Structures are given as structure tokens and as C-alpha cells.
Amino acid sequence: MTIAHGAVCLRWGITLPSWNRVFANAGRRLAALPGVARIAERTVGGAGVILKFEHVRPRKPGSFQPLRSHEVRPGFLDKAIGAMRRWGYDFVSMDEMKVRALQPASARRFVCLSFDCATRDFMTFAYPVLSRHRVPFTLYVPTGFIDGIGEAWWLALEEIVAHNERIGLMVDNVENRFAIGTTEEKYQVYDFLYDWMRALPPPDRSAAIGDLCTRYGADLKALSRGDAMTWANLTTLARDAQATIGSATVHYPQLSSAAGNIALREMTMGRSILETALGAECRHFAYPFGHGSSFGPREIQLAQQAGFLTAVSAQPGVVQPQGKSEMLSLPRIVWNGRHKSLSHLRAAMAGFILPRDRAA
Secondary structure (H helix, E strand, O other): OOOOOOEOOOOOOOOOEOOOHHHHHHHHHHHHOHHHHHHHHHHHOOOEEEEEEOEEOOOOOOOOOOOHHHEEOHHHHHHHHHHHHHOOOEEOOHHHHHHHHOOOOOOOOEEEEEEEOOEHHHHHHHHHHHHHHOOOEEEEEOHHHHOOOOOOHHHHHHHHHHOOOEEEEEEOOEEEEEEOOOHHHHHHHHHHHHHHHHHOOHHHHHHHHHHHHHHHOOOHHHHHHHHEOOHHHHHHHHOOOOEEEEEOOOOOOOHHHOOHHHHHHHHHHHHHHHHHHHOOOOOEEEOOOOOOOOOOHHHHHHHHHOOOOEEEOOOOOOEOOOOOOOOOOEOOEEOOOOOOOHHHHHHHHHOOOOOOOOOO
């Protein structure tokens, strides 16, 4: 099925219009109709889907919330799990996903729930919902943040932009000064600096955010440690039969920007630390950030060398049956603050890849 005018051609053959919000919303409602969704599931829905969540927490106050697009409300997660049950999905672990992805297509599709970054709000808001529903889930952990040595540079950047009207820093060896007196200016500068910092090699990014924190009095260590889980939290999760603990490196760098030996060390050390601390094998991996420019063939090969059975990305798509999906570059449907409706979720899980709405 193709909607030709102003449409986006999608990987699995189903398109929805993106040039006009009215048409996009209409297409989303059409895709979410039970009959349309079931037809899509049988034709382009694959064996199942992996959902990616990051923050699950109540909405925070304030007009400048650059990370709001990474959040979902606890109530939405609760409703979504109930809805997926009504839609006939089987909730499976990553180990079971791998088994089913190698088999012929089944009439019943599966869903894996996965959560990135291992932040404290997971224990406070997401884990109670998951426990109440008794569904399996996977948590991908960057161990450096649990140990207190990771740098949540995105949080420091948010605090600096939020509390200043002008900032300056060296960008590509040139001193840049930014006026950020309005909320719109803050969003624009934050987005620019976020993308620039994310693409830097790890030592350069650490130097850049350290320079900013020194200039504007942000406590990077306190922000990073205050956002992360504790080892006690992870020990609790490791005792839960429904939980799978996966690795997301040590320091959560964009691996494509790191030298090969550093990228491999991040993978192998993250896995080793988790296995030593929790006393269980760590078989599953998530590429930090996970978008197309953050990993590639080199990183896939390194994940295999590090001994992982699966590795997930943030590239959209469904998991194909009969081994047609590469286990070390699995797609995930990213669910966040840009998408808020169950109808949108229904359409995405059926195999429609929907246009990404801009965060408010």
C-alpha cells in the first residue's frame, strides 16, 4: 500500500504521509484500525517488535525541557501493556525473541520491552508497572554511571542552557558565543550542541563538557551520579525472573566516533563488569544512541567479537522471521514523548513506520 503524494517510502513497504500533519494524523488513524492493523501484521509485521523506552516518569515543570521527547508517562506505559495484551501480542524476553526470530512466521507476534540508560526513574516509575503486569523486559546498562564515573553530559548541557542567557565555548577550535535568552533560542542551541557533542570522540567530548561546566558552574559528577541507578537496584532486578540485564558499554560513547580498540574495550568491559557484579552471563547489547550514524559494520563486527548474541539499535523496523533479521543490528521501535497515542503505537507495531513528530 502506498500513499504517493508527499509520502515517505518506508522500509517495509507501507507508507504514511509526512508532508502535512492533517494527512499524517489521518493516516495514523487509518493504520490503527483493527482490520488494517491485522492485515499489515500478516504482510509486513514480521515475527514481532522490540520497543525502546528511555525515561518513564511524570512530566517535569518548566518551559525548557529538551529531554522531554525522551520520556513517557508511567500511566501510558501501564495502558500500553494492557493494550498490547488485547491486541494479542506475546511478551517475550530477548532470549525468547532470538529463538522465535529464527523460526517460521507465527500467527501470534511477539513484543520485547527494552529500556535504555538504567536511570533511577526506571526503579521509581517503570519497574512497579512492569512488576504489576508481570511481563519480561530488558534493561541495558552503561556500567560507568552505576560506578559513578560516567558523564551524563546531556544533563549538564541542559542545566547550563537553562540557567544562562549567554554562553560561550570552543567549537571546532573556534570560540563561539550564543544568545539564549528565549526558550526558542535555548532549544536551538541545545539541539546544536547536543548533536555536536554526541559526534565528538570521547576524549574531545569530555574536554568540551568539562570546559562548559567550569565556565558556568555545573557539577557534572553530581548530575551524572544523581541520575543513575545503584548496584543495589541492579541486584534487585537481577533476582527478578522477568528481567534481563544487558550491556550498553561503560561510558555510553557514540561508538562510531571512538577508535576501534576503545569501542571494543567499552563493549567487553561493560559486559565483564556486569557479569562479575551480578554473577550471571550478559548476552545482549544495545548500541549507545543507536541511530544510523552511531554504529555500522565495524561496530557490528566488534559486538560479535565481544561475544554478544544480540545487539539492538534505534533504527525503526520489525523483527523478521526465519533468521532474516541480523541479530547484531536488530531494529527497535523508539517510543518517546513525540508519540503519545495508543493508536500510533498500534500502527507502528503492525509494521507502519510513522513520520517522527517534532517534540513540542
